[in-house]
Amino acid sequence: MKDVFTGKLVRLSAVDPEEMSKAFTRWNRDSEYTRLLMMSAQPLSSAKAIQKWMEKEFEEVPPTDFFFTIRTLDENKLLGGLGLNVISWAAREAFIGIFIGEREYWGRGYGTDAMSVILRYAFTELNLWRVSLGVFEYNPRAIRSYEKVGFQHEGRMRKYLNHEGKRWDILYMGILREEWLQLQNGDKT
Amino acid sequence: MRDLFRGKLVRITAEEPEARAKSEVRWQRDTEFHRLADSDAAQITSEKKIKEWFEKQAEQGFKPERYPFSVRTLDEDKYIGFFGLWVDLIHSVAWVGIGIGERDFWGKGYGTDMMKLCLQYAFTELCMERVSLGLHEYNPRALRSYEKCGFRLEGRTRKDIMREGRRTDTLWMGILREEWLQMQHGDPI
Amino acid sequence: MFDIQTQLFEGQDIRFGPIDHEKDPEIESKWTHDSEFMRLMEVNPARPMSAAMVKKQYEKLEKQVEENKNLYYFTIRAKADDRLIGKAMVQWIEWTNGNGFLQLGIGAAEDRRKGYGSQVLRMLLRFAFAELNLFRVSAIVPEYNEGAIALLKKFGFVQEVCRRQSLERDGRRWDLLVFGLLNDEWRNQA
Numbered sequence: 001m002k003d004v005f006t007g008k009l010v011r012l013s014a015v016d017p018e019e020m021s022k023a024f025t026r027w028n029r030d031s032e033y034t035r036l037l038m039m040s041a042q043p044l045s046s047a048k049a050i051q052k053w054m055e056k057e058f059e060e061v062p063p064t065d066f067f068f069t070i071r072t073l074d075e076n077k078l079l080g081g082l083g084l085n086v087i088s089w090a091a092r093e094a095f096i097g098i099f100i101g102e103r104e105y106w107g108r109g110y111g112t113d114a115m116s117v118i119l120r121y122a123f124t125e126l127n128l129w130r131v132s133l134g135v136f137e138y139n140p141r142a143i144r145s146y147e148k149v150g151f152q153h154e155g156r157m158r159k160y161l162n163h164e165g166k167r168w169d170i171l172y173m174g175i176l177r178e179e180w181l182q183l184q185n186g187d188k189t
Numbered sequence: 190m191r192d193l194f195r196g197k198l199v200r201i202t203a204e205e206p207e208a209r210a211k212s213e214v215r216w217q218r219d220t221e222f223h224r225l226a227d228s229d230a231a232q233i234t235s236e237k238k239i240k241e242w243f244e245k246q247a248e249q250g251f252k253p254e255r256y257p258f259s260v261r262t263l264d265e266d267k268y269i270g271f272f273g274l275w276v277d278l279i280h281s282v283a284w285v286g287i288g289i290g291e292r293d294f295w296g297k298g299y300g301t302d303m304m305k306l307c308l309q310y311a312f313t314e315l316c317m318e319r320v321s322l323g324l325h326e327y328n329p330r331a332l333r334s335y336e337k338c339g340f341r342l343e344g345r346t347r348k349d350i351m352r353e354g355r356r357t358d359t360l361w362m363g364i365l366r367e368e369w370l371q372m373q374h375g376d377p378i
Numbered sequence: 379m380f381d382i383q384t385q386l387f388e389g390q391d392i393r394f395g396p397i398d399h400e401k402d403p404e405i406e407s408k409w410t411h412d413s414e415f416m417r418l419m420e421v422n423p424a425r426p427m428s429a430a431m432v433k434k435q436y437e438k439l440e441k442q443v444e445e446n447k448n449l450y451y452f453t454i455r456a457k458a459d460d461r462l463i464g465k466a467m468v469q470w471i472e473w474t475n476g477n478g479f480l481q482l483g484i485g486a487a488e489d490r491r492k493g494y495g496s497q498v499l500r501m502l503l504r505f506a507f508a509e510l511n512l513f514r515v516s517a518i519v520p521e522y523n524e525g526a527i528a529l530l531k532k533f534g535f536v537q538e539v540c541r542r543q544s545l546e547r548d549g550r551r552w553d554l555l556v557f558g559l560l561n562d563e564w565r566n567q568a
Binding site: 190191192247312 | 407410411412413414416417422423424425426427428429430431434435438522546547548549
Binding site: 039040041088090091092093129130132152154155156157158159160161162167172174176 | 421422423472474475476477513514516536537538539540541542543544545546551556558560
């Protein structure tokens with residue numbers, strides 16, 4: 001069977017709180033990055049504080065959450081991470097959040113590859129029925145990436161975000177297992 | 190939608206810790222009930238301790254892997270027993286534990302009605318793919334009841350349990366989602 | 379118009395009230411034994427709660443109101459005898475962007491279809507927009523909850539998102555709908 005954690009450009013691996021907290025302090029200082037990812041401004045926390053928080057979070061992960069880091073296959077470089085949150089096991093639906101903290105890796109297919117890997121995990125290992133996500137309207141690069149892996153547009157929450165004196169929509173997208181399977185069968189790679 | 194909590198003879202309830210403890214302490218001392226229902230050695234626990242245990246459960250709240258229910262009769266609203274579902278979230282499989290503590294209600298169809306409610310819950314609210322259970326080979330009444338509900342005998346663990354100087358088998362049964370759905374469309378038992 | 383006199387928490391037949399930790403748990407416990415009510419209110423598997431569990435839930439709620447400052451929780455009570463008939467809340471409040479999610483439920487089947495829902499939503503919207511100063515409010519509703527959908531549309535909510543097949547119940551899949559209403563839109567209504 002295909003290695004469920006490996007893609008073409010990246011692989012998913014475990015979160016190491018010490019390494020990740022250091023990376024977070026760098027990435028969080030890039031306000032363009034945080035605004036693409038988060039709904040509201042985050043404080044600039046120290047690596048120590050973030051590490052402490054992470055260690056507590058990962059001490060006992062509930063059966064609804066799955067976290068991974070994203071590393072490049074060639075240099076094993078830590079690029080970012082992703083998280084799957086199963087909002088309903090009965091409905092088999094999860095929300096996904098992905099972030100690439102290293103700017104130089106934006107727009108080069110790494111995020112798309114990571115998303116392909118996690119979708120395979122979601123549908124063939126967690127046996128989910130659908131995966132959902134929210135993306136900000138001012139993040140066209142991410143929207144294109146999600147469309148590429150098969151997410152369908154499902155609507156938008158109007159004027160949800162408030163940045164720089166303007167209001168922005170959040171787009172919602174979803175992919176069903178049957179849609180994902182069809183894409184796999186079509187693509188013979 | 191059909192009533193999830195009501196069958197023909199019984200309904201599902203959530204009993205108060207005091208009420209549960211009061212009944213449990215009696216049922217626990219009924220050797221025949223205990224030996225039909227459980228594999229662990231019979232013991233005697235105080236009503237106080239049992240009540241504390243149920244109060245602790247109430248405090249912890251609901252968990253997505255566990256669904257315990259109490260059962261009352263429809264006509265006289267008598268608290269007669271329980272059933273519980275243990276869910277394997279990834280594989281959508283539920284294990285059932287079921288029991289009628291009040292002997293007067295044995296062999297009168299109450300157990301079968303309870304199991305039907307249980308299966309309806311498992312398949313239409315928890316969206317399970319299969320439901321499993323284990324029982325003692327010396328419990329033919331239960332075996333007949335489960336067969337009536339659609340369970341099929343799938344295997345046995347030989348000479349699993351030792352009681353009164355004899356070794357007995359544990360039987361394993363299961364019902365699949367499609368089998369249960371077919372039963373709904375076919376002859377309503 | 380600057381109206382600080384009209385009561386925020388008094389409706390025509392119902393009012394918003396605090397939790398009564400002595401009397402309410404038993405009443406709410408009864409509602410939870412009605413699978414129809416639970417399936418309208420909850421996306422998670424419906425299950426009944428004992429009064430003891432409801433009591434614990436109330437404690438957790440008040441703790442959250444106090445500590446997280448992202449929830450306003452009201453009991454809905456009949457004006458005539460202060461009887462508990464439902465619950466209403468503004469939750470998941472996100473202050474920087476001015477957003478909140480509304481939820482309301484009338485517990486007993488006999489109390490539904492009496493117009494209480496409209497009274498509650500009217501008061502809840504006024505509280506969210508004219509007191510919390512939120513920019514927009516949202517509501518998430520399964521497609522089979524026709525009563526809620528009709529009520530939301532009556533108050534000008536717009537269906538914004540359709541999460542296809544997000545729910546499975548009673549042997550089939552259902553969509554989960556997200557509705558939204560902006561402060562401006564609410565203000566411009568007659």
